[in-house]
Amino acid sequence: MATAAPAAPTANKAELLAIADAVAREKLIDKDIVIEAMEDAIQRAARARYGAENDIRAKLDATTGDLRLWRVLEVVEEPEDHFKQVDLKGAQKLQKDAQMGDFIVDPLPPIEFGRIAAQAAKQVIFQKVRDAERERQYEEFKDRSGEVITGVVKRVEFGHVVVDLGRAEGVIRRDQQIPREMVRVGDRIRALILRVSREARGPQIFLSRAHPDFMKKLFAQEVPEIYDGIIEIKAAARDPGSRAKIGVISHDGSIDPVGACVGMKGSRVQAVVQELQGEKIDIIPWSEDLATFVVNGLQPATVSRVVIDEEESRIEVVVPDDQLSLAIGRRGQNVRLASQLTSSQIDILTEADASEKRQREFVERSEMFQTELDVDETLAQLLVAEGFTSLEEVAYVPEDEISSIEGLDEDIAKELQSRAGEALERREAAAREERRGLGVEDDLATMPHLTEQMLVTLGKAGIKTLDDLADLATDELVQKKRVEPRRRSDAPTRPEDKGGILSDYGLTDEQGNEVIMAARAHWFEDEDASASGSENEEPAKDDKGEAADAESPE
Structure with a gap:
């Protein structure tokens, strides 16, 4: 293929290169991108001058500033597109050694940019430079x-x-x-x-400027020990512009993490406070023991007792009556930040509230054992006092745990476990009848981890078939309730407190996923059966009764 002959430049060579250099430096992009944009602009202007049907190319030498302009023609026997094709005789006039099938170049004279062409070229260059600048920004950040x-x-x-x-x-x-x-x-x-x-x-x-990580990074800039990794911020929670809490731990026993973050006369923490527009920051020692961390997190309030429910990620905190308002904080701010810091829901109760709750639960459980186990009040209260809270615990704990209770022997333990088992069976039977009355299919009873009572709850929520269950997402089924901390655990449930359909039964996400996948199993079985049926279909036969070929003979 012959090379294009140089065309007289439409602008001073040095001027073109100077423009490319200036734009590349100003926009912080590669000079080659600017050169390519100029070539594209010249090509478009040339197509407007000579006809858009032509395949016109332009080449600007980034070193010398030489500008070449040409059109490309394909050598064919009978041209159909005279703008892009040429016959062999015409091709050999342009290039003597041209052969059939070659692509040859036809040098073009320079063009003069009119006002419209110059404006269009300018827009092309601006757009390409802008695109390159955006890509550079994205790659940088x-x-x-x-x-x-x-x-x-x-x-x-x-x-x-x-x-x-x-x-x-x-x-x-x-x-x-x-x-x-x-x-x-x-x-x-x-x-x-x-x-x-x-x-x-x-x-x-x-x-x-409101994200907790922003505060962490500011502390890393102000506290060298954090930057060096000697002190680590394990948790942070913010109410932007008002108050924040951070939990810190030192990996060097000789360094106090709280004192290092506060600094001499509070200089370090004050620098962060000023950047955050006066946001008050509580710096507390982090602890692997959740109860200890919760007590620290509720400072400056004094905590009497902490009860942790790991399954529900719920923490019940008991405080003296005079510490209640301090523990809750203004508009619930203190307990809300402590809840975010520990990633758990915290319920604040006074000692009087906690005592009342314990008494109410004691009476309810005692009455349940009296009714279900058919025992007298004294024995029922004894079981509750020993820590038994449900029929399942009585029925399935090792027998010696019951017989070891003072006043009970092996015979009484066996009888209690037998009665607890019968009571559970009665509950299951009653739940089964209720479930069937709701129209819940028996197929759902074969799903793993689901009890009859759970199926009743599903039925009341409108989940009555395998397909209904299979359509659910795992979080729709078992997601734990996520609520803001409340002062009392028996406060009314609000609409935003609602979790998954079976959130009250303590199923894990893994168990919920197993249930969903088991419910979807029949979908895959149906697909396999359909595919198998298609494979077993007899092939089509011709008039002679012989199998017809799927493909025609070559």
Whole structure:
């Protein structure tokens, strides 16, 4: 293939290269991208001049500034598209050694850019440079999520703050700002890079000053021990602009983590407080023992007792009557932050409330044992006092746990377990009848982990067939209730307290997933049976009764 002959440049060579250099430096992009954009613009202008049907190419030498312009023609026997094809005789006039099937070049004279062509070329260059700049911004920031960055407030739009980051722009949405913080155009501001997303209008860099990680990063900048890894912030919770709590631990026994974070005369923590617009920060020692950590987290309130329900991720905290308001905090702030810090729901009760609750539960359980086990009040109360809370515990614990209770022997233990088993069977039978009355299919009773009482609950929720159950997601079935901490555990349930359908039965996510997959098993069996039926169908036969070939003979 012959090379295109140089065309007279439409602009001074040095001027073209100088423009490319200037744009590349200003936009911080590769000079080759600017050269490519110029070539594309020249090609479009040439197609507008010579006809868009032509396959016109342009090449700008990045070193010398030479500009070549040509069109490409394919050598064919009988041209159908005279703009892109040429016969052999015509091709050999342009290139003597042209052969059939070759692509040859036809040099074109230079073009003069009119006003419209120049404007179109300018738009092409701007668009390509803008696209390259956006890609450069995305590549620069995509892996920087979690960093603290400093910028200058550029403008405020609809409550969102746009920050100039030097080579890009970031935005602090209204919900990621510190409430009541006054921000003015031109102010220097620090924020956490929350996430970076690639969008049609360019990369969007979302910043935050309200995220707990922003406070962690500020402490890492102010406390050298945190930066070096000697002290670790294990948990953090914030009510932006008002109050925060962090749990810290030292990996060096000679260093006090709380004292190191506070600093001499509070200098270190005050630097963070000032950055967070006066947000009060409680620094507490972190502990692997959840009960200890909860007690620390509720400071400055004094805690009398902590009861942890690991299955429900629920913690009951008992405080003296005069400490109740302090433990709860203004508008529930203290207990809410402690709950976020421990990732558990915390219920605050006074000692009087706790005593009343224990008495109520004692009476309810005693009456249940009296009725279900057909025993007198004294024996029922004895079982409750020994820690038995349900018929299942009585029926399935080792026999010696019951016989070892003072006043009971092996015979009484066997009789109690027998009666507990019979009572459970009666409950199961009653639940089975109720379940069938609700129209719940027997197939659901074969699912793992599900009891008749659970099936009744499903039936009341409208889940009556395998398909109904299979359509559920695991969290819809067993998700634990997630509620804000309340002062009393017996407070009315609000709409947002509702969890999965079977959230009250203590099923784990793994068990819920097993139930869902078992319910979906028949779907796959049906598909396998359908596929097997298709494979076993007899092949089509021709008029002579012989199997017809699926493919025609070659």
